Amino acid sequence: RRYPPGPKWLPIVGNFLEFRRRLSEIGYHHLVWKEFSEEYGDVVGLKMGRNLVVAVFGAEAVKEVLTREEFDGRPDGFFFRLRTFGKRLGIVFSDGQFWQKQRKFSMQHLRNFGFGRKEMEEKIEEETKDLIAVFKKQCSEPIWMHTAFDVSVLNVLWAMMAGERFNINDERLRKLLKIVHDAFRLTDMSGGMLNQLPFLRFIAPETCGYNQLVDVLVRMWEFLQETISEHRKTLCSSHARDLIDAFLQKMDIQSDSSFTDDQLMSLCLDLFMAGSETTSNTLGFSVVYMLQFPEVQKKVQDEMDEVVGRNRWPTLQDRIKLKYTEAVLMEIQRRANIPPLGIAHRATRDVSLFDYRIPEGTIVLTSLYSVHMDHKFWKDPLAFRPERFLNKEGNLEVDEKYFAPFGYGKRRCLGESLAKANYFLFFTALLHNFYLEKDCDGPEPQLEGYDGVTISPKPFRAKLIPRTD
Numbered sequence: 318r319r320y321p322p323g324p325k326w327l328p329i330v331g332n333f334l335e336f337r338r339r340l341s342e343i344g345y346h347h348l349v350w351k352e353f354s355e356e357y358g359d360v361v362g363l364k365m366g367r368n369l370v371v372a373v374f375g376a377e378a379v380k381e382v383l384t385r386e387e388f389d390g391r392p393d394g395f396f397f398r399l400r401t402f403g404k405r406l407g408i409v410f411s412d413g414q415f416w417q418k419q420r421k422f423s424m425q426h427l428r429n430f431g432f433g434r435k436e437m438e439e440k441i442e443e444e445t446k447d448l449i450a451v452f453k454k455q456c457s458e459p460i461w462m463h464t465a466f467d468v469s470v471l472n473v474l475w476a477m478m479a480g481e482r483f484n485i486n487d488e489r490l491r492k493l494l495k496i497v498h499d500a501f502r503l504t505d506m507s508g509g510m511l512n513q514l515p516f517l518r519f520i521a522p523e524t525c526g527y528n529q530l531v532d533v534l535v536r537m538w539e540f541l542q543e544t545i546s547e548h549r550k551t552l553c554s555s556h557a558r559d560l561i562d563a564f565l566q567k568m569d570i571q572s573d574s575s576f577t578d579d580q581l582m583s584l585c586l587d588l589f590m591a592g593s594e595t596t597s598n599t600l601g602f603s604v605v606y607m608l609q610f611p612e613v614q615k616k617v618q619d620e621m622d623e624v625v626g627r628n629r630w631p632t633l634q635d636r637i638k639l640k641y642t643e644a645v646l647m648e649i650q651r652r653a654n655i656p657p658l659g660i661a662h663r664a665t666r667d668v669s670l671f672d673y674r675i676p677e678g679t680i681v682l683t684s685l686y687s688v689h690m691d692h693k694f695w696k697d698p699l700a701f702r703p704e705r706f707l708n709k710e711g712n713l714e715v716d717e718k719y720f721a722p723f724g725y726g727k728r729r730c731l732g733e734s735l736a737k738a739n740y741f742l743f744f745t746a747l748l749h750n751f752y753l754e755k756d757c758d759g760p761e762p763q764l765e766g767y768d769g770v771t772i773s774p775k776p777f778r779a780k781l782i783p784r785t786d
């Protein structure tokens with residue numbers, strides 16, 4: 318068995334230069350990979366600097382990788398360790414027993430603090446009320462919408478993690494979230510230039526993104542350190558107020574050496590980053606789609622008026638009846654492909670995949686984009702057509718093999734229930750309260766966003782017209 322097909326490797330850099338050349342023409346990492354798949358098939362093998370990188374395409378191959386234990390590893394290397402003090406820590410880029418333990422701990426304690434339960438919904442409702450009130454105050458002018466949900470979305474997670482919330486206009490947090498957005502645009506899922514050719518940080522620290530990345534990390538560490546120190550000072554051994562407290566208590570019992578100061582910081586960093594960026598971008602794009610497809614916006618509002626009425630706001634209990642609205646939310650996720658390549662996996666031993674041999678340590682990328690844009694299954698994948706998720710009777714019909722915005726398998730998104738609840742409640746609250754219209758004096762809202770680990774909406778404003786009827 319042989320390594321998957323791909324372009325010829327050059328000494329030292331492998332396919333690095335060819336990838337960069339294509340990227341400068343095409344503009345998006347996932348579309349460069351798509352081009353490779355058109356030339357070489359559903360399993361493509363490259364060498365990027367020192368890393369072997371295999372990418373898989375189509376529902377069959379993606380599901381195969383995401384459900385096989387031997388692909389449950391995460392990449393290692395300079396870029397991935399930079400975030401976590403040169404060690405393999407955190408939850409997103411750790412693996413093996415360490416990851417299993419940390420994932421279980423985080424899930425269990427987030428649940429204790431409301432995650433996936435009624436308390437979470439109540440918390441989201443509070444945040445939606447607050448955000449809508451801010452919009453109502455500001456809506457005489459068009460409002461910048463691409464990052465409008467950032468703080469509110471983070472507040473829901475932060476309540477469970479750190480027991481606090483931020484004012485929607487909190488300047489420091491807004492700045493922090495802005496640099497997190499920028500950081501997501503600096504690199505790509507294979508670890509980017511810094512992982513492939515780490516010596517570049519000495520020769521071209523600016524161009525390879527090293528300086529900017531370190532700047533983001535230092536600011537994040539400072540912010541998290543303050544929060545953790547505050548918790549340490551006021552910790553009570555018999556009562557945990559939030560996830561940080563629960564972690565500190567576990568550290569104090571000293572029953573498990575994987576619970577350390579560095580790990581607490583890394584865990585917070587991972588949850589902060591994974592939890593804020595993806596959901597805010599999805600909500601940002603949902604506004605773009607509603608501006609570009611006003612007829613869909615109207616149908617959502619009509620459905621909500623009929624099912625929920627005008628006397629109260631939609632709740633999670635209404636979801637089951639708001640079928641068209643749910644179909645719209647799914648279609649936005651399918652079409653916008655916020656994490657187009659999911660999160661990189663790693664082969665934990667030599668494995669065979671279909672007819673190919675994948676050596677231990679190979680980084681494996683799963684093109685969720687290719688699943689959502691599969692021509693055979695979706696027929697017209699580029700079209701924005703929420704009805705594709707509804708059957709003849711008007712009921713939701715989803716084939717999970719072809720719709721996997723949160724991935725599958727053991728490394729499936731840990732925040733899925735929170736993300737879905739946030740997405741539904743913020744979106745419906747916005748459309749319940751306002752008609753959304755384009756701001757003709759501002760930049761046109763773009764369906765295609767900025768490239769990066771996650772695709773993010775380009776800046777745009779919208780006119781929010783209160784629905785008074």
Ligand code: HEM
Pocket residue numbers: 383408409410420474587588591592593595596599655656659660661722723724725727728729730731732733735736737740
């Ligand atoms: C719409 C919003 C979101 C989307 C589309 C999304 C999508 C994903 C995807 C595709 C993965 C990778 C699965 C894989 O490795 O194969 C992932 C992993 C992850 N997500 Fe999310 N996510 C979202 C929101 C959240 C939120 C709110 C949190 C916060 C709690 C979160 C935390 C994580 C974590 C910690 C992982 C890594 C899990 C692991 O490696 O075991 N995500 N997410």
